Amino acid sequence: MTDTRRLHLNAVIFGLGSHEAGWRMPESDPLASTSLDYWIDIALRSEAAGFDALFLGDVLALQQGADRHLSDAMDPFVILSALAAVTSRIGLIGTASTSFDHPFHLARRFASLDHISKGRAGWNIVTSSNALEAQNFGLDAMPEHDARYRRAADVVDAAIALWQSWEPDARHPDKASGCYFDPAKVHAVNHRGAYGGAAGPLNVPRPPQGRPILAQAGASEAGRAFAARYADIVFTVQSTLSEAQSFYRDIKSRAADVGRDPAKVLIFPGIVPIAAPSQAEAEARLAQMNSFAVIEHVLAKLSEFLGANLSGAELDAPLPAEVGAGVPSQSSQSRVAVLVGIARRDNLTLRQLLLRLASGRGHLLAVGTGSTIADTMQHWFEHGAADGFNVMAPVMPADLQSFIDHVLPILQQRSLAAPSVGTNLRQRLGLD
Ligand SMILES: Cc1cc2nc3c(=O)[nH]c(=O)nc-3n(C[C@H](O)[C@H](O)[C@H](O)COP(=O)(O)O)c2cc1C
Incomplete structure (x- = not known):
């Protein structure tokens, strides 16, 4: 059977890129992330290249050790609203946490972004996992892992109800009679969940997409159940084909189990591309980035991720055997499994694992020429591991541009990445 699917691509942006030490590269402007020009430049490059969406983490x-690592982050809504004004086609997906915001605020902001962008908004739904975030909202620690997901379901149910509170044709302003909308087509919501309520209706008319695109990245049991129920696109950290295939199958079958069409739940593994005209140049670029990583800082981060104190561990020996045996239940369960899995599978020393974490946070690291990276993407796409990729350039904008120059033309030649069609993001992703 001919595969008529199109490989979808999002450009993911965390700060100046996904490499921990990218801000120290000779070409980087370490202060760029608070400059609107930086964001506009990336948005215009990505849109011109044909990416489906920008995806802003948050x-x-x-973060811990922020004096050694760029972790300041402006509000994604503010950035995406500004980008809506200078772009016309690319999707605008922003991260927002269900743990610290009210569903009315969330529904209203995403509906507003969807209107001003003419149907290009997406919400990366996160539950947050870091105690420092809890402390910024008056809590001592994050609520328990599965309770966070229960709250997320409640918040998203309320947001969906609020988006639907206006029927699509409710607004028929009639200047002659003075009737602005049909009151029979704007409804109360009366959402009364365990974690909060909203009477509704929303004070923003039905968003152009009906419902902004919902993205999600949890991979624990609770996270997968949540993704299967709500997500249009699922981001995932996968470093091997077989694990990616098993995740893909699992989410698609869970979607079918809850009565959804599995083809309408798109799986996007993250990929960290370092593309160059030759393999040697790509590897040299990775080595250069890694040479800027501050090992003690990355060690502290790994300890935090794994819930294990690694400060005294031997750097040039394998990861201590006991690490990862008992996965800390309150943190990002999937990330722990991925990092420990990479270390054990590739027989990495602790130092090598630290550099893997610094360079790609455990995502698929693709270092090579345009054709070798395109081969990997095509293989994953055609072998049940991916419907698209979250392209996480390690250093912005240089590695995004290298991906555009070296990898994209090959994906296009192979008819894998073609310009998307449709009037809004949902249609362009084939989800309508
Ligand atoms: C590609 C990707 C991007 C993510 N981006 C964010 C983010 O920007 N902010 C955030 O708080 N969590 C982010 N996460 C974390 C997830 O939202 C989720 O909390 C995490 O994967 C743990 O879920 P789990 O315990 O169900 O595995 C991201 C995860 C992945 C895989």
């Missing part, structure tokens, strides 16, 4: 705290 964490609601200055």
Whole structure:
């Protein structure tokens, strides 16, 4: 059977890129992330290249060791609203946490972004996992892992009800009679969930997409159940084909189990591309980035991720055997499994694992020429591991541009990445 699917691509942006030390590269402007020009430049490059969407991550705290690592982050809504004004086609997906915001605020902001962008908004739904975030909202620690997901379901149910509170044709302003909308087509919501309520209706008319695109990245049991129920696109950290295939199958079958069409739940593994005219040049670029990583800082981050104190561990020996045996239940369960899995599978020393974390946070690291990277993407796409990729350039904008120059033309030649069609993001992703 001919595969008529199109490989979808999002450009993911965390700060100046996904490499921990990217801000120290000779070409980087370490202060760029608070400059609107930086965001506009990336948005215009991505849109011109044909990416489906920009995806902005977000964490609601200055992270541990922030004096050694760029972790400041402006509000994605503000950035995406500004980008809506200078772009016309690319999707605008922003991260917002269900743990610290009211569903009315969330529904209203995403509906507003969807209107001003003419149907290009997406919400990366996160539950947050970092105690520093909890402390910024008056809590001592994050609520328990599965309770966060229960709250997320409640918040998203309320947001969906609020988006639907206006029927699509409710507004028929009649200047002659003075009737602005048909009151029979704007409804109360009366959402009364365990975690909060909203009477409704929303004070923003039905968003152009009906419902902004919902993205999600949890991979624990609770996270997968949530994704199967709500997500249009699922971001995932996968570093091997077989694990990616098993995740893909699992989410698609869970979607079918809850009565959804599995083809309408798109799976996007993250890929960290370092593309160059030759393999040697790509590897040299990775080595250069890694040479800027501050090992003690990355060690502290890994300890935090794994819930294990690694400060005294031997850097040039394998990861201590006991690490990862008992996955800390309150943190990002999937990330722990991925990182420990990479270390054990590739027989990495602790130092090598630290550099893997610094360079790609455990995502698929693709270092090579345009054709070798395109081969990997095509293989994953055609072998049940991916419907698209979250392209996480390690250093912005240089590695995004290298991906555009070296990898994209090959994907296009192979008819894998073609310009998307449709009037809004949902249609362009084939989800309508
Ligand atoms: C590609 C990707 C991007 C993510 N971006 C964010 C983010 O921007 N902010 C955030 O708080 N969490 C982010 N997460 C974390 C997830 O939202 C989720 O909390 C995490 O994967 C743990 O879920 P789990 O415990 O169900 O595995 C991201 C995860 C992945 C895989």
